[in-house]
Amino acid sequence: MFPITRMRRTRASPLIRDMIREAVLSPRDLIYPIFVDETITRKREIGSMPGQFRLPPDGVVNEIDELCDLGIPAVLLFGIPETKDAAGTSALDEEGVIQRTIEAIRDALGDRLVIITDVCLCEYTTHGHCGIVEGEKILNDPTLEKIAGMALSHARAGADIVAPSGMMDGMVSSIRGILDENGYQDTLIMSYAAKYASSFYAPFRDAADSSYTFGDRSSYQMDPGNADEAIREVELDILEGADIVMVKPALSYLDLVYRIRSTFGMPTAVYSVSGEYSMVKAAAMQGWIDETKVMYEMHLSMKRAGADMIITYAAKDIARYLEELR
Template identity: 55%
Template sequence: MYPLTRLRRLRQSKELRQLVRETSLSPSDFIAPLFVVHGEGIRQEICSMPGQYRLSVDNLVLECAELARLGVSGVMLFGIPEHKDATGSEAYDDHGGIVQQAIRAIKAALPELIVVADICMCEYTDHGHCGIIHGHEVANDETLEYLSRQAVSFARAGADMVAPSDMMDGRILNMRRALDEAGFSQMPIMSYAAKFASAFYGPFRDAADSAPSFGDRRAYQMDPANGREALREIEADIDEGADIVMVKPALPYLDVIKEASLRYDLPIAAYQVSGEYAMIKAAAANGWIDGDRIILESLLSIKRAGAKIIMTYFAAEAARLLHQG
């Protein structure tokens, strides 16, 4: 009781605050999403994501080297294909696939950097949806085969982890079986287990040229209103064999991250998505916020909620800020 209890006592100096701090950030908490394109010497800034680029493989390796130097744990790759078709065939092309080429180049240059390969069809299909289309419907069970082909192809190329983001029912079980049968029983799966149909993805669709040509993705991505259903999705993916489960986006769904971290023992990941990044960048550029402090505060909130792994476009920037102390 006041005046004996004075909570401000331990806030008087920087040193005291650091001593009793409950949550800490490290560059090793981060995975950096990167966009890779065909060609050479390409470093094309994404207009809706200032400071983020579409990179050819040669420049991608340089970017990865800088991230590794900063202590960032890994990268997640999104491929932008040369051509698109109804089945997203470049996604599972062992030799011509841009992500497969990028994986091989990164692992040759930086073998200790974790390379995660995002698995979905939206960047690779001519219709922009995350699966095989019949009429205007995504065929769930038929899509599973193509997602598993991607996983096996990325594993063959040398990926350290695969991360399915499609939200098809049953894809983790199907993918786990396919990987095991192909000799990759040790390949971890990080599932986008609770991926919401969010308006925060807009800049990503510019970056990856992945907007659907008709309709939207609300029939397979989650309703933002449903927290309990998110936990059902997470539990289903755990039961099917996921090694890590992810909540996406991060900041609008901190409640889901927290609840998942309390319920489940396996690692929880969170994706601070393109819209979260773009809003902070825009407000900082206009002088409305202290950008550096907001970057670290937003990432700290995700970690405090229970995420062990944070996918963030701020990975390099945040790592530099942490090194500066």
């Protein structure tokens, strides 16, 4: 009771504030997404995501050198292939855009960086959906064989972690099975376990050339109104063999990050998505907010909610800011 208890005593000194801070953000918490575009020969800025670029396959290593210098330990690779078809055939090509990029990173950097790959068909299909399509229905079970084969090809190329993002039932089990059968027991699975049908993804579709030609993704991605369902989804993926579970998007779903981390005690990732990034950038361009400090505060809130790792387009900016603070 006041005056014996004075909460402000612990806030008076910057050194004491640092000593008792509960949530701490570090560059080691960050994963940087990279878009690798097989159709370009030099990097191209993404209009709806200022400061983000599509990179040609031979331009990725230079980008990653900078990440290593900043202390960022991991990348998440998305591929934009030269050819697409209804079945996403090029996703399984052993000489595909992501497969070749993984090999180039390994040749240049060895084990200095954790390579994570997105495992989904949406960037590789002409219709832009995450699975095999019949009419306007996205088929679950025929899709599993495709994404399992895609994951295996990434593991063969040298990926450390494969990250299935299509929200297909049984995707983790199918991938774990084919990896184990082929001697890749040590390849991790980071499952997009609670991925919502969110309006925050719009700039990503521009970045990854993955807009859909009909309908939407609400028949396989989660309803934003459902929380208990996310717990069930995560539990199933853990039982199927997921090593890391993910919540996507971040800011509007931090309650789920907290619940999932508290319930399962599993390594938990969160994806700060394109819409979150672009909103901050747009507001900063208008002079309404301090971009760097807002980005830092947003990502600190993700750590406070329980995220062990954060996939974010702001990774480089945050790492530089943290260096300035130090």
